[in-house]
Amino acid sequence: MNNKYELIYEGKAKKIFTHDDADKVIIEFKDDATAFNALKKAKFEGKGKLNCLISTRIFELLIQKKIPTHFLELKNDNTMIAQKINIIPLEIVLRNTAYGSLCKQTTIKSGTVLEKPLIDIxxxxxxxxxxxxxxxxxxxxxxxSAKDLEFIIDLTLKINIILKSFFENIKLQLVDFKLEFGFDSKKNILLGDEISPDNCRLWDLNQKNDTIVSLDKDRFRNDLGGLIEAYSEINRRINDFL
Structure with a gap:
């Protein structure tokens, strides 16, 4: 990154820099992978680029569907320009199918398709x-405020309808996903962060015999291998479809 831009924040998977326009930021996607609140770490060459390109296509799709997001444009393969937002310190997780922590914390069996989406905050x-x-x-x-929280929940449900349908079109089951939101300078709530296999659980619908094949960060979490191959496959399917 050019030295004229100042690093504002570095997270587990991204670096955020200043932009010439004070209302914008430059987001650089890193090749780092973390799991279990960064207790497990590794680097995968090309992961940042894949997450950036996948997020870009999905943000563009959501913007077409009138979802307010922070995304503005792709700068290069692993960097995007976005609206500067103050992130709300809440992670909104929407679950379509029971898996992971939900099954550890309840009596719901893993793989159960939920009657209606569950939102955990x-x-x-x-x-x-x-x-x-x-x-x-x-x-x-x-x-x-309660009003802003309801707005975020409604927006998450709308995003789920769009993404679920989109991923089904490219033979992927959207099991669950995590979203983050923030306020722009005019106090509008925008979808922030990224939408990629890092924060979406995606299962391959091309499998027979109900075999679960994860094409997401579970490949790293559960030591399944083939993380870059899985992310590359998602990127390929998105590009073939859009």
Whole structure:
């Protein structure tokens, strides 16, 4: 990155830099992979580029469908320009199929297709290990207003309808995904962060015998191997379809 741009923030998978326009930022996607709140770490050459390109195509799709996002344009293969937003410290997880922590914390069997999408909200706080949080606790901590929270939940449900249909078209089952939102300088709520196999659980629908083949970060989480191959396959299917 050009030295004239200042590093604002470095997260587990991205670096955020200043832009010539104070209302914009430059987001550079890293090749780092982390799991279990960064207890497990590795680097995969080309991962940042794939996540950036996949996120770009999905943000463009959502913008066409009138979803407000921070995405503005692709700068290069692993860098995008986005609206500067103040991230709301909540992670919104939508689940279409039971898997992972939901099955560990409840009696619901893994792989159960849920009758309606379930939204779990987590406090974005590494020190507390991103705990599951209730609406009442969000109000108690004065994180955002009840009205803004309802807006975010409604938006997440709309995004799910768009993404579920889109991924089905490219033979992928959208099991669950994590979203982050933020306020722009005019206090509008925008979808932020990224939408990629890093924060979406995607299963290959081309498999026979109900075999689960993950094409997402579970390949790293569960030591399945082939992470770059899986991400490349998703990128290929998106480009073939759009």
């Amino acid at each position: 987590y406090l974005k706080n590494d020190e507390l290990n991103d705990p599951l949080i209730t609406k009442d606790r969000i109000q108690l901590m004065k994180i955002i």
